[in-house]
Structures are given as C-alpha cells and as structure tokens.
Amino acid sequence: MTAQMIFVNLPVKDLDATKAFWTKLGYSFNPEFTDENAACLVFSDTIFAMLLTEPFYRSFTDKEVADAATTTETMIALSAESRAKVDELVDTALAHGGTPGNATQEYGDWMYSRSFQDPDHHIWEIVWMDVEKMRAQAGPGAAQD
Template identity: 45%
Template sequence: MPSKMIFINLPVADLDRSKRFYEAVGWKVNQDFTDGNAACIVVDDNICVMLLTYDFFTTFGTRPLGDTRGTVNGVYALALSSPHEVDSLVEAALQAGGTEELSPDRRAQEAEVGMYSRTFLDLDGHQWEPFHMAYPA
C-alpha cells in the first residue's frame, strides 16, 4: 500500500445506483471493501471514494447530513493529464445521469492561467471538478 492515500466518504441515497454511476465514469468497485452499507470506488492507486448509505454515514459523526442537492458541501477537484481526459470523464458522467454545472466567468479566469476544468454533479449532488493545468515549461 502507498504511504499516503485519500478516501473521500460520500453519503448516497441508493448505493447500487451510485456504484453503477461511478463504474460508468470508468472507476472500479473494490469488492473487498464493499457490502450492503458501503462501496469502495477506486479512482486510482492513491484515491478511493467510499460511498456510504445515509444510515451508515451517520454513524461517523453526530452532526446531521447536509443537503448535497440543494447546497454545495464540498468540491472534489481531480487533476487529470489533459483537457481531453477532463472532457471524457465529464461526458461519461453525463451519460451515466450526472449533470453539468457551467460557469463561463470562471472559464475565462482559468484560461488566463492555463487551466481547463469542467464541473459535474453525481446522482446525489456531490460536486466533482476534473481539471487540467498546463504548467509553464
């Protein structure tokens, strides 16, 4: 196992539906860490998303769940290797039932610094922001 990994824990209304969504965007379910309460979605060797049923998610703390469909509770930015990879991921998310958030003002600001991003919401309203940054040579 790598020395550092990140696990993003997300509450979901329908675990099976959410697993299908994330598989459709090209990520894999790790069956070793998946059961009726949770599913481990492998983004890459160092990044996993833990999809947790609402009931199970509430066992991790005492505060109530936020409404991810009506408010932004977090933005999950994911650096990718090219604008094409950004577009491919977002298009796969849209095909799987996700929605795209558009911000023309931000796009213009990003272009000034050599960044390209798009934003999609998964089936539960969790906001993903795949991006590519063109670093100066």
C-alpha cells in the same frame, strides 16, 4: 514521509445506482471495502471515495448530513491528463445521469476545468493543468514542486 492514503467519505441515497454511475465512467471498486452499506471507489493506489448509504454515514457523525442538492459540503477535484480527457469524462458523466456542476473555467493555455454533479449532487471538478506553462507565465516565485 510515507505516501498517505486518502478516503473521502460521501453519503449516497442509492448505493447500487451510484456504483452503476461510476462504473459507466470507467472506475472500479475495491471489493474488500464494499458491501451493502458502502462501496470503495478507486481513483488510484492511494486515493479512494467511500460511498456510504445515508444511514451508515450517519453512524459516523452526530452532525446533520448535508443535502448536497441544496448545500455544498465539498467539491472534489480530479486531475485529467488533457483538456480532451476533461471533456470526455464530464460528457460521459452527463450522459449517464450526472448533471452540470459549476461553469467551465479556463485560464489561458495552462488550466482548464469542468464539473458535474453525481446522482447525489456531490460536485466533482475535472481539471487539466500544465504546470510548466503556469510557471513560465507567472515568472519568478511561481509555485514550485
């Protein structure tokens, strides 16, 4: 199977402020898919978030757009290469306009996560996981690649 691309679409109130927030976290945007209505936030060669102004987002759906400040429409998890990187990214987000997300989660010595809310209150979980330690602790039948 060919690797698929993932585009998570999220409504934003202030596109320029949202772009500035993510830029401060060290991320970039694909200019080919970025204009006054949308910004294509790049996570990898195959994973992107389309940050759409609310009016533009509404043009793609007949449903009411969730107010992420009071409801949860999604929680997006991003992997990190270490516990320290989890803390670094979340602390940077909090220092640049993000707000705390869910409680820190720690599962022994094999998984650690923290989260933040971006300026539009979308919840982003940053997760470090040592799959080999997880498998060793879980024993036979643990998740396989």
